[in-house]
Structure formats: structure tokens, C-alpha cells
Amino acid sequence: MNLIHRPSPATSTGDAIPFYHAGIYHIFSLTPPSGTTVYPARLRTIWSHMVSTDLVHWEEVLPSLYPSDNPQDPDASGIWTGSVLYGEGKYHAFYTGYSLSCTYQQTICHATSEDSIRWTKDSKNPVIIPLVEQYEDLDWRDPYVFFNDEDGMYWILISARKKTGAINRRGVIILYRSKDLKTWTYYGPLYEPGNTNCPECPEMYKMGKVWYLSYSRFSEFVNTLYRVSDSPFGPWRTPRQDGIGGRRFYAAKSMQNDQGRRFYFGWAHDRAGNSDTGEWYWGGVFGVPHEVIQNTEGELDVKLPEEIEGQMVDPIAWKYKPVEGISRLITPKIISISSISTTTYGFFNIQDSGFIFKCTITPHEARDSFGLLLKSDNEASSCLVLSFETAMQRVSLLNLPMSVDPFWQQSCQAIPEPKDPGPDGFRVCEKPFPIYDNCGITVKVIVDNDLIELFIGDKIAFSYRSYAQAEHQLGLIVQDGNAEYKDIEILK
Template identity: 30%
Template sequence: MKEFFYRPDNAWMGDVIPYYEDGEFKLFYLHGWRDNYREGFDQGWHLLGTKDFVNYREEGACKIEGGTGHILKVEDIYHMFYCIFPDGKQFACHAISKDLRTWEPIPEDTFGPDGEIYELADWRDPFVFWNEEEGQYWMLIAALAKGPTNRKGCTGLLSSKDLKHWEYREPLYAPKLHVGAHECPDLFRMGDWWYLIYSSYTGRFGTFYRMSRSLNGPWITPQEEAFDGRAYYAAKSVSDGQKRYLFGWNPTKDDDLFGWNPPKAPGKDYDTWDWGGNMVVHEIIQRPDGTLSVKVPETVNSAFAEQVPAKFEGIIGDWSITDDVLLCESPYAFAGCISQEELPDLCKISATVRFSETTQGLGIMLRADKGLDIAYYITLEPERSRITFRGPIMQTEEGGKTFPYDVELERPLKLMPDQEYELKVFIDRTICEIYVGGEVALSARMYDIQHGKLAVFVSQGTVEFSRLKIETV
């Protein structure tokens, strides 16, 4: 059975370059082979079609070897901008097509950084759009701006009248925050705001956004700048004319690139993150103040419609259990209850949660054992204003001795007592996608525990879980 969250057969999903036309999302992507499937590593462009992010039509290779870029249509010609990496250098490239399938590279349009405004190093992931105000095309590119420190990562800027001859300009956005280039730049307008998206692997790792009333800036950093956590990267967006969607990948943990994986660890949960994995699509939501959040696309949400029986029994604490509500008052201790049934390998868990003031933590456990000792914990922490994901070793003595951090994955989330929060968790074998109330998304991986039950818990407080359901496709 194929995974619900898409990846190609015997390969991995790399950066997605989304394009929308004629009622279909045409998803170009970097097709990532790994040596556990085939010798060598290939980043050729492939094409995938979908209307709902559930069913996909595979079109195969586009015969373009290179890195991330952008697709735009001018009159009846499609233009592909992408990047190549010959002899350790980086160049932007141009190809054209009349059908999105057969592409003709234009070698004379290949160019690199100028060495004056931009360093002769990073120069990749071009994004091209028509700037109506200036009456010419703008290209955004992942680059390094000249400067006195190593914090040179920027969103570079060029302009052109004909998509062939480009003028180097000062960076669109160069905040001197990142040592590495601002990867996979993306730009769009929604209402009165312009939004700039980029990904970074130095400092804080993830896909971020900035907002401005003008293409000339200033580019404002929102209070929460990321769309997801560490396990979501290289995301780019596209609109179908009504909604805008964000396409990124949830990385695997199959390679030991630097030899850092724990040699005595029995599993893979604490291995390093890879490049590429499975595609995950979020829907972008604009709040009244202009800031952005993400939620699960409705087509993905509604694909899980077959309800699975879920009866619960208390394990620790005094639980009131009915068909509709799981309620527990445990102001001074931990309390939990567990389902009688095993969780399916592919399922959606949904619930509405409410908690009392002074509650320290509450949440759900995935693939839990009967003693609630071994599980993946998803925890809402009101006093720290966050949601966290922790694997099973963090609950043990070995985890306490081994890891120098408090939590594996987290996202900021303001949590108020006596309010309802809708929690949705999608499980697809090793993949875990978590959404809270159309506000926060958190991607994760679960390797070492492959079977178990669903449990819910509260730590030092009162909690009510209502409308708790397990559904599959």
C-alpha cells in the first residue's frame, strides 16, 4: 500500500515547484534517489498532477537535471528557471516549453553571481514574476550578499525586460540573520500584504515568512515567523485562485551523513534528519492582522471518513468516560486513559480539548503501551505557550542522561483556560502531522514504535476531551 503523504516509488520527494492551471496542481519536484535504492544521487525535475492532494497522476521525468526554481507562463510559452551546480559553482538557468512536458534549455541564458553585490558562491532557486509597478520581471534568488561578516544569507534581486538579460540589484531582503542563503524564495500578494517566503538551515531550521505593504519593504518579521517545525522544509506556495497552499517535505531519517547517529541506539527516532522525504501540503490562512497560519487542506481532512471504534479505560487517575467525553480532574498528579483498540497505521485522530487554569500539560499519546510508559507524546503546555512532540526515550532514564535539550520538536501556541481547541493528528506509518485549531502545524516522524494504542492524559490539572474520533480512509 502506498503512503498517503506522497513520495515517488523507490525514491524520495525533494523540493516542490508548484504550478496551477486548468483546475489542477501541476507539481514539479526534485526526484531524490538514495543509494539504498540505486547507486548515485539524482535531483532531476519530475512532474506530478493532483486536484485534491489525495490522488496523484505521475508524469515522470522532465529531462531537466538541476535544482529548485520556478515556472511561469508568458503568452503561450512556459518558462522554467532552475539552477545547476557544475564544478562546485552555482548558476541560474532558463528553459522553455509549450506543453510543460518537453523542455528546451537555453544555454546562453545561464548566469551566476556578479561578485560585486553578491558573493561568487550561493546562487540558486530562482523565482521569477512580473512586477506590475515597474513594468518588468523580477527574479528572486538564494544568494550571499557582500559584507564584513559571515551572516550574508539574503534574498537576491535581479530585473529584466525580456527574461534573458538580467540586471543585478541590491538584495530584496538581507537582514544578516543567516550564514546560509535564503533557500527556495517565494513571493505572493494576499489582500494588502506582500509575503516573502524562504527556508534556512542555519540558525533556526525551517521555512519562514516576512510581510510588507510594499515590494520595497520594510519586510516585517511576525511574532511567529515559521509555518511548521524542524521536520518541514523547502516549502513553496501556489494559489488556485481561491485558496493558497504550501508544499514542503517531511524529512526521513535514513542516512547518517556525518556519522552522528547514536551507534548503540536500537532504532531510528534519534537519527539525524535527511534531505527529502514525503510531501506535505498545508493551506495558508491570513489572519485579520495580516499574519499567516496554516491548517490541513479540507480535501486531506475529508479523505479520512471511515470511523474506527475507540473505547477507553482509565489507567491512572479518576476518569469520567462516556461515549462523547473523557473528563479528568487531577490537580496534583499525572492521569491517563487508553483505548482498547490498536491505532491503525494510517488514520486521523481528532478531538476538542478544554483545560482548567493552572493545568501544566495535556495531550495525547500515540502507539502507547498499557502502562503509558512507551509512547509518542503530543503535549499542550499552557504555561509555556507551546505544543511539543517527544519520543519514547525522553521518558526514560537513558533519555534524561543522553540528550541536552528539553524537547525534540515544538511550536509556539497561546493556550487559554476554559477555551476549546481542535486537535487533529494524521498518522501515515512513520509520518505524523499535527494541527491545532487552524493556527499551528507540527510535522514529526515516528520510527521505533510501530504499534500501540491511543491514550490521552493530563498533568496537574483538569482536562476534557470531547468528540474524540479515530478515522481512516
């Protein structure tokens, strides 16, 4: 597999700033100094820059922006997230200048380029400072700039926090407008959800007649959400199927190519010590691009781009070994599991560290759950489980074993030591999903060392990190029901 997870020689990456122009995909990204793990050293980031013509093969070019060496400059402590566009005859980058020495630690700064490679910072930086009469002065970041055809103006969205309201729910997205990318006029708050600390990395775009506003939140579930509206001014409503990816596909932002296809790029957090019990860090590795498709209800379905899927074509030979219950190999690509009133599971004999697994799962008389085992021990007691839960009409990614009350841990036997998923809990990802007997569900799973990405029904996606050196990379499991796994392919 040829998947790009971070610029070299960086040990980690942060937010992606995707940009498409003249047939070229660009990924600008926040790159922390190698070897750093904690604030503030971790956040003295530069903007790295990669380009591609096909989403698969990426070329690293010169880093675009560096923190200033002058401690009094607005970006002396880091070049943080922003956006790139082509307008008024040149390339523009709007970014968050971070400085521990300035009156305002976070401000909006600007740079320009004639070729998208060599950039010149604006001598007037910062170009927008916190509006302290209405907003807190510490959170003022993540500018997203685009030309709004309906308004005939350039718009810049900024993540901020109001000075009033519940202390942990003041996060808002505010709007400034400009005719020339030079003079910006405050419009007001564009979105005030009243339920988050600070909505990070916002962006806005239109598909058909629907406007979309996406953003990430670190204070609840560590994920990327989106909202829908008939107008760029709102009101912004929550879709029935929320989210661009699952938990840990963070700070995801997108770009649209000439064919109107839109791709999101996000990152999955590193953990201390490369351990499943280590604390989660800011920054990590890029996941594969997530393509979003507008469905008939005006919401966004998420799928694996054909460009990424198409590069994994070499078959991996496999055998399936049942461990408990009744499993039958019907053909070389079909496994049937009968598990009424019990649990049946088994494993594929592959040990490759990187592969894609594809199949269609069709449940029959499914009452409890069915799905996949990932990074599992032989008893399926310590593993990740992609679980389709019939009664709840939900698909989840579970991180076993689940912890129990201390009383049971102390007084009973055979209670495995629980993992410590931190704020993610036992159910690390979940989405509503329609599950019906005799209706097939396509599943595509990419495992690339410790990064696991799952694309389900060309509708939803989950991402997670698992560092365990497990006995088994991949297995099947059915609880109180029957299921047929067909069109099985394991490729690299």
C-alpha cells in the same frame, strides 16, 4: 488514506516546486537517484512532475528535466530547485543548475515548454551567474520568478551569501528584474536578515494589501519561515506567529488556485536506517498540503485543507484504556480527565498505521499541561507528546525521554536511555498559543506510518518523523489540571 509522499518508484523526494495554471495543480519536485543517501550522489536530482485537479488524486507524468550528460554543462551534476510560471505565451522553468566541473557550481538556468510536459533547455544557459564582486560564488540558487503587477516587471529572487559579515550569517535574498524573461537586471539585496547561513527556497506573493516573503533555513531549526511587508521592496518584518509549519516541514513552497486559496508543500527528512537514532538526510517524504489563511492581523494561519480531511471518512472502532489517574468516558465521543496535582493518562486501543484523529480539547483549572501521546510505550516515558503548556502559553511537540546530565544517569535508577533527536533537541517543535480555561482547542492529527502531522486550532501545524514500533499509537495526558476531550473521531 490516499496521501502522496513521493513520486514512484523513487525512494525519497526533495524540494517541491508547486505551480497552478488553468485548473491544474502541478508539483515538480527534486528526485534523487534511488538508493543514494549522501552528497554528492544524493543531489544529482531530476525534476519529477505530478498533476492533480483536486489535491488528492495525483497523476505522474513525464519527468521534466534531467542533468546533462556533458560534464561541462552547468547542470551536469543536478537539476536543483527553482520555479515555474506561465508568461509570454509559454511555460517557463527557472532552476538551479549544479555542476561540480564548472567555474561556478551553482547558476540560474532556464527551460521552456508549450504544454508543461515536454521541456527544452535554454541554449544560453546559465542565464544568471554569481555576481562575485558582492556575493560568494558557491551559494547562488533557488530562483523564484513571478510577475509583479505593482512593478510591471518579472522578478526573480535568488538565495545567496554576501562576501562580508559574520561567516555563518551572510545569507541574503537578492532581486533581479526583467521585462521579457530574457534580459535580467540586478536590483540588489531584497532581504538581509543577518541571522542565517543561506535562506533557501524563497518565494513572494501578495494577499490583500500585505506582501509575504517565505524561505527556509537549514542552519537554524530546519523550518520554513515568512516575513511581512506593505511593499514588495520591504522592509520585511517578523510576524508574531512565525512559520508555515514546525521543524522538519522543510523547503515549503506554495501555489494559489483560482479561488485565491494558497497551499504549501514541504517535505520531512528521512533518517538513516529508518531509525529514530539515525542521522537526518537531505530529502524525505512530502507532508500533506498546508493551507494558509490570512487572519485579521495580516498574518498567516495554517490549516488542514478540507480536500485532505474529507477523504478520510471510514470510522475506526476504538476503546480507551486508562493507565494512571481518573478518566471517564462520558459519551462515545467524550472523555473527561481529572488530574489536579497529579498526572493522568491512557491510550486508545488502535493499531492502524494510518489514520486521522480529531477532537476538541477544553481545559479546566489547567496549571501544568495537557495534550496527546503519540507512538508511546505503556509508561508514557518514550513517546512524542503534543503538550499544551498553560503557564508558557505555548504548544510544543516533545520527544521523550529527555536526556539528563551524565552524573544523574550514572548515579540514579530508572533513568531511561534518551533518544538522539540530533539538532532538534528534546522540544522538537514549539509555537506560542493562547490557552484559557473553558476555551476549546481543535486538534487534527494525521499518522501515516512514520510521518506525523498535527494541525492545531486552524492556526499552526507541526510535522515530524517517528519510526518506532510503539506499544500505543495514540493516547491522552493531563498534568495538574482537568480537561475534556470531546467530538472524538478516529477515521481512515
